[in-house]
Amino acid sequence: MGKDNRNSTQVLKDAKLSNTKIRKSILEFLMQNHGPFSIDDIHKHISNGDYATVYRCIKKFEEHEIVKKCDFGDNISRYEYKDCNHHHHHIMCRSCQKITTVEYCFLKEMEKMLTDQGYKDVSHTLEFFGICQDCQNE
Amino acid sequence: MGKDNRNSTQVLKDAKLSNTKIRKSILEFLMQNHGPFSIDDIHKHISNGDYATVYRCIKKFEEHEIVKKCDFGDNISRYEYKDCNHHHHHIMCRSCQKITTVEYCFLKEMEKMLTDQGYKDVSHTLEFFGICQDCQNE
DNA sequence: TAAAAAACGCAATTGACTTGCATTTTTTAG
């Protein structure tokens, strides 16, 4: 899935970020496991490091587009390693919160596919982001 | 836009919710104005009522599917009146946070349309929700 | 119209996330 086969050290170097134990540890967890993961998930899987540090690392990763933030509207931010060549979405169970990857990519067809897979009451949220004309002219 | 021409009192009655001044006031604001709106926006536009009450009203409205929650990942929930017959999306400027309605509905085509309209660096978030097999069998 | 149920207002609380600051680690420059 995707063409990115750099290791964590190389990714950090490419982003011009210092290579610390904790950053390496977080990044490797994200690169080797299928997310998205909450800060809590990440914190559990690294040997040491407090929450503030995890938050700060992830924020840096996000700024440098190493990870992608996923928002499921439950007030918990989740993150996954951003493999540039792999476009996909997610489905979260409204009941147990389990998150599964969705490879297919058109709205109604996607919802139908999810229904065919056994999900019930499928819905979606879609929001766009961009820089508006006003802001471009500032 | 849409076929819902009930008034606020009727909407509350249909949902079996008590008709209080504040609920009526919030609902009318949402029905007469183009959202989505934050709790702060809503609070500003109703004559009295504290924040806790606004939060509680909106939560009730959401539970009864009178309003729809929109999440733009900035940790502020926004709500719009849920006109069942009008499917649409939004675009928020990453710079000034202004929110505009998007009527069209396919991903790449939508992004292109937004670019044609003058938005720059357009991206989107799309998440699905449903009840998974495991939860259906509980 | 009185009793029961629901909603309100206020203050305190929660929980995800952030920040200030002293200490430690990593990077840079000689």
Next chain:
DNA sequence: CTAAAAAATGCAAGTCAATTGCGTTTTTTA
């Protein structure tokens, strides 16, 4: 390689959207 500079960490305290407890007020029910 090493010392100074820069950046990251750990801890504690703080922020902010949202929630909750509880006594009072409003709305609904019978």
